[in-house]
Amino acid sequence: MDTYTVRELTQAEAVTASGVLARAFLIDSAADEFAAKEAPLVEHSLNLGAFAGDLQVGGAQVQVRDLCVPGGAQVPFAGLTSVAVASDHRRRGLLTRLMRAALPRSGPAVSALWASESAIYGRFGFGVATELTHYTVPTKIAFRPGVTADSSVVRELPRDEAMPVIRALYERYAEGRVGTLSRLDGNWGYHYYDTARTQAGRTPLRFAVHPEGYVAYRAQHVWTDNGPRGRLDVHEFIATTPQATASLWRYLLDVDLVSTIQYEGDPDDPLALLLPDTRVALRKRFHALHIRLVDVAAGLPLRQYLTPVDVVVEIDDPFCPWNAGRWHLVVDGGRMTVASTDAAPDLELDVRDLGAAYLGGTRLSALAAAGLVREHTAGAVAALSNAMLADREPSCREVF
Numbered sequence: 001m002d003t004y005t006v007r008e009l010t011q012a013e014a015v016t017a018s019g020v021l022a023r024a025f026l027i028d029s030a031a032d033e034f035a036a037k038e039a040p041l042v043e044h045s046l047n048l049g050a051f052a053g054d055l056q057v058g059g060a061q062v063q064v065r066d067l068c069v070p071g072g073a074q075v076p077f078a079g080l081t082s083v084a085v086a087s088d089h090r091r092r093g094l095l096t097r098l099m100r101a102a103l104p105r106s107g108p109a110v111s112a113l114w115a116s117e118s119a120i121y122g123r124f125g126f127g128v129a130t131e132l133t134h135y136t137v138p139t140k141i142a143f144r145p146g147v148t149a150d151s152s153v154v155r156e157l158p159r160d161e162a163m164p165v166i167r168a169l170y171e172r173y174a175e176g177r178v179g180t181l182s183r184l185d186g187n188w189g190y191h192y193y194d195t196a197r198t199q200a201g202r203t204p205l206r207f208a209v210h211p212e213g214y215v216a217y218r219a220q221h222v223w224t225d226n227g228p229r230g231r232l233d234v235h236e237f238i239a240t241t242p243q244a245t246a247s248l249w250r251y252l253l254d255v256d257l258v259s260t261i262q263y264e265g266d267p268d269d270p271l272a273l274l275l276p277d278t279r280v281a282l283r284k285r286f287h288a289l290h291i292r293l294v295d296v297a298a299g300l301p302l303r304q305y306l307t308p309v310d311v312v313v314e315i316d317d318p319f320c321p322w323n324a325g326r327w328h329l330v331v332d333g334g335r336m337t338v339a340s341t342d343a344a345p346d347l348e349l350d351v352r353d354l355g356a357a358y359l360g361g362t363r364l365s366a367l368a369a370a371g372l373v374r375e376h377t378a379g380a381v382a383a384l385s386n387a388m389l390a391d392r393e394p395s396c397r398e399v400f
């Protein structure tokens, strides 16, 4: 039986650790690509390795970035990524040990991740806080009456010219949009990495830029006996005004030789609302950002709340036991104070469900309907659930 150690990697070790990651993700041939893509992020991250003797058999990275929360504050979070354990060392507790090292009480109060498999992270206190919607839209359709679009101002720019422009636009967009993440140079490089593997038979990324937004997309050339059936896959769509939204969609919907657009957008994305009938856009929802409150007492006050609240919650949290117990939550003027208490609880919940509700995307009332939040005082769930909502559905479209 192997004895394992988990420790922080040196930067040199972290850059070469990509082989473990590539193999665990079943894309052994992508190790060099992973190394190149991740190298700029290494110096800004906590890089962890799990070892059997001298052999690295697992790893994880924690990037500290900012997350936009309800009310618009940019809150530092521990972004957990690149989690991998070699298949011949799996299910021996290495992920659990990596998670302990990645989520110390002294770190950021909030952690976030994208899960490869949804069954993995609930046990560590992560809940699904945002979802994405996959849209499939036929091209050449008119917008509903009343929509103003001017696609004549949209310009296709080469990548080098587009990058500084789109970075400035993204920063403006991310300022108040709940669920968006701040991006360092390395995050931009990672998100816009463009190789034969990521192209998968499609064009390199193209950049269509409007003065108030942009779309990065790939085109797929498809020709059938009935003529052209090309496809556009949207990589990132960012618009800072309704005019930019409509104009950029008009531009994409009119590209010649294309019959379908695929887009992973917000659940309440304007796209479907621009169309004459929202059913024209086929929609499928799926999990996006998972959130964990590593420190409930520090994390809950970082966001704003919609309505006043005065409740005692009992929280279950075996993985971060400092959160477990009863907390008196009071919201006044949009701000929450959190104090430890012995008073009888008005409601009980698991910390993962508080994480799910943290950005206002998951309703505690819906979790209560499933029996996952338990109410002891009538009205307590609805009061906290309503207070935690956000103006729009939170959205994170950047897999990191």
Ligand SMILES: CC(=O)SCCNC(=O)CCNC(=O)[C@H](O)C(C)(C)COP(=O)(O)OP(=O)(O)OC[C@H]1O[C@@H](n2cnc3c(N)ncnc32)[C@H](O)[C@@H]1OP(=O)(O)O
Pocket (backbone or CB within 6 Å): 024, 025, 080, 081, 082, 083, 084, 085, 086, 089, 090, 091, 092, 093, 094, 095, 096, 097, 113, 114, 115, 116, 117, 119, 120, 123
């Ligand atoms: C944020 C991200 O980076 S997401 C990417 C995650 N990585 C991957 O999916 C790559 C492929 N998979 C792997 O590398 C590994 O299987 C990991 C990292 C998912 C799990 O690592 P392991 O060392 O096997 O996990 P560990 O032994 O600590 O398991 C802890 C618990 O999680 C459970 N678990 C682990 N992986 C899974 C899974 N894929 N599905 C369901 N349960 C799981 C274990 O059964 C165990 O449960 P228990 O506490 O009830 O006994």
